[in-house]
Amino acid sequence: MTDSNSRKIAAIVGGGVIGGGWAARFLLNGWDVRVADPDPDAKRKISEVLANARRSLPALYDVALPAEGELSFVGSIAEAVSGADWVQESVPERLSIKHKVFAEILAAAGPDAVVASSTSGFKPSELQEGNEKPGQIMVCHPFNPVYLLPLIEVVPSPKTRPDLTQRAGDLLRSVGMKPLVVRKEIDAHIADRFLEAVWREGLWLINDGIANTQEIDDAIIYGFGLRWAQMGLFDTYRVAGGEAGMRHFIGQFGPALAWPWTKLMDVPELTDELVETIATQSDEQSGHMSIREMERIRDDNLVGMMRALKKNKWAAGAVIAQHQAAITPDFPEIKPEPLLLARRQIPQSWTDYNNHMNETHYLELFSVGGEVLLNMIGSDEAYVASGKSYFTAENHVIYVAETKQGDMVNIKAQVIDGKGKKLRVFYWIELDDGTLCATGEQMQIHVDLKTRRACDPEPEVRAKLNAIAEAHANLPLPDGAGRGIGAKR
């Protein structure tokens, strides 16, 4: 056991993708990690997982994670587990191998070390068979990628020491995970039983030529997968049942659904008692929220997740991106007046605790408008691919009126200076009734993407920019242009 001033130690016994994921989770949360794995490839495998983890886990947080711990590779299980706070076994899924490994682990581990298995195939009582210290052994079953997904199924057997189950939960929470204690051990624990049910159904669909892997994956990612990332089976159906609630939902759909099921396999009888059990549990789970409230939470979650996927042009996000491209208006006509570059509704996710649009998103609106302007002058995807682009040098935002969720806003722009390498633009955010919400002023510089230094734009971009700059040349300098903070208005 380490004293409270030194870093905690995790021993990783078996270092594949799962062991590597555990190693990364502990390391990036400031633990020292010792890996025992006879595989000569273990170092390479773990370093690859770690590279992925370093790229992604810190990105979840708006504060820095603790300074990374030290990673070492040791020659024996005894060396790895001696003095460790946590021992995680992720060796191949054969019980005889696991028994041998647990005997070695418990011969050298401290008496208060959590000794956990990543297994999905065995129950803790099976792992404990023949071991002299069964009380230290439990299952802590993770989900790939272990460095990102929070769920850990913590499965004790009746012999597992309750103080260690408690300690395991506390330590898992301290590295950002979500322990789900499985109260009765069962084959495959909880989550994998669902995965198996789905896998089995998928095999049948392919076997019978109904659908291929792509179609099955599409049926998941564009529909219920999105739902289940934020509300599970029962909360989803609770909301679907509406104000009438869970009893009503089961009453309405239960019997209808029984019909295809019974052709496939055995199902529990939906007795009044079982319906009552489910409805009562659902009330305990989510009865503190109204269905309307849950609908809004669900929708906000879905919007946020789909916007994240849209940024990556992936799955549901790709569908939205394509649709957006189809409904994006043509470039505005060039006239001696500000250009209407963009028009959009303010999403709920852009608001903050002051119940108005957060300061950051005003700049995002100018940035979106600026993108349209750059596309208009030919500084587009192909131009960037050719090695030229514009970088922003300065931005100045003046907040004039509060903007609320659901407001439809128009983003207008006037080119103040388009000479040489410079692109100086003034922006307005207005409501449809002309109310001014904010102004923005932006200085961009044309750059060579190889040298990352300023250079003149290509002639075709210069020509298109000049056309706009000339049309705007006689417009008055907008109110606020060139102003510094703290200046008298």
Add this chain to the structure above:
Amino acid sequence: MTDSNSRKIAAIVGGGVIGGGWAARFLLNGWDVRVADPDPDAKRKISEVLANARRSLPALYDVALPAEGELSFVGSIAEAVSGADWVQESVPERLSIKHKVFAEILAAAGPDAVVASSTSGFKPSELQEGNEKPGQIMVCHPFNPVYLLPLIEVVPSPKTRPDLTQRAGDLLRSVGMKPLVVRKEIDAHIADRFLEAVWREGLWLINDGIANTQEIDDAIIYGFGLRWAQMGLFDTYRVAGGEAGMRHFIGQFGPALAWPWTKLMDVPELTDELVETIATQSDEQSGHMSIREMERIRDDNLVGMMRALKKNKWAAGAVIAQHQAAITPDFPEIKPEPLLLARRQIPQSWTDYNNHMNETHYLELFSVGGEVLLNMIGSDEAYVASGKSYFTAENHVIYVAETKQGDMVNIKAQVIDGKGKKLRVFYWIELDDGTLCATGEQMQIHVDLKTRRACDPEPEVRAKLNAIAEAHANLPLPDGAGRGIGAKR
């Protein structure tokens, strides 16, 4: 049929949650919608769904959706469907009712109207029985909430006109949906077969006292639910299998998984032929990407989605928010030097096509730093709840050096003016080696949240702010402070 210049028309036959969701999807995409439903509550129900949809669907897009179409409630099916481009039936799941409704629909619908059912319980051939124009009938099975989730299972029978199946797909895409054409009709189509498999397993777990609804939902939302929002069953396992690929994955896990399955129910035999079929389909689906590439896509998706959930403090996002609170450092000591307010790594999702942090997120960093400063002076959650807060009046950002994904940055701040209602702060973003990435200058105004007007801060906030302002009083005015865009440096 409408001519090409007028708006398209959808007829919604049956207006509950599902019919209402269809109505909202069409309306918000500029279609006129006619609802036929004898339920006196139909108007209220649809208006509630529509309110949710207006709040969320436009939030997916960074451009405005088309101007909303007109919604009308009509007294008969004939009136609703006459001249409609699309007829969507969402009446109760009883075949006799559906047959009667489809007879009425096809007596009045135009010859090229898509006539679709939302059913999950019936196959299209069953719906077509006895109808004189079976060629127009198909299933278009949506997923709740219909106004947000893109998936539509388009299920024709052999009698359904292929031109109408094609047209249905085109129209669905034009309102932002993802048609999945089910090639062979089958009970429950594709997705609901998976939902039933999971529901059945859930009932057993509750029936047998293994887990309750909360535990089952937790097993979903913190683990495989997140995976399935962005990659389905087969792509997820493809990645899990690593470079060895899908054949290897099935070979390794297939037999092991067969063991719990066979205790539960019938499974298809994993013949060499079936393994080959699955592996080949998976190659066709995703063989154009390397496993490493897919891992990065998966991780970027997970990070983006979990950050969205974190904003809502929900599901996996709540776990991250709690962990973040636990690892957030104490407030910095007040000394005659800039305050180190925050420290964090730049996520991949903050970068843009120029391969550096997008301009908007510099302001986000200053905003995050500003939050810490406000908390330091007691303008915190409780203060906002008491009806006082700070609003931002101006921001000025000067971009100095490019900031890349993975960079660890420090956000420092100097209070320039904290007198009266004003809070003027200058910010720096620096790398650990002291490299300056950007500066920011911010003017905030203290406000009364009821009147939304400027007012003096409460004494305790004023005192804490003064302590910082006094410590910073003799620091030099930072380079760039008060500067306007276009000014000589």
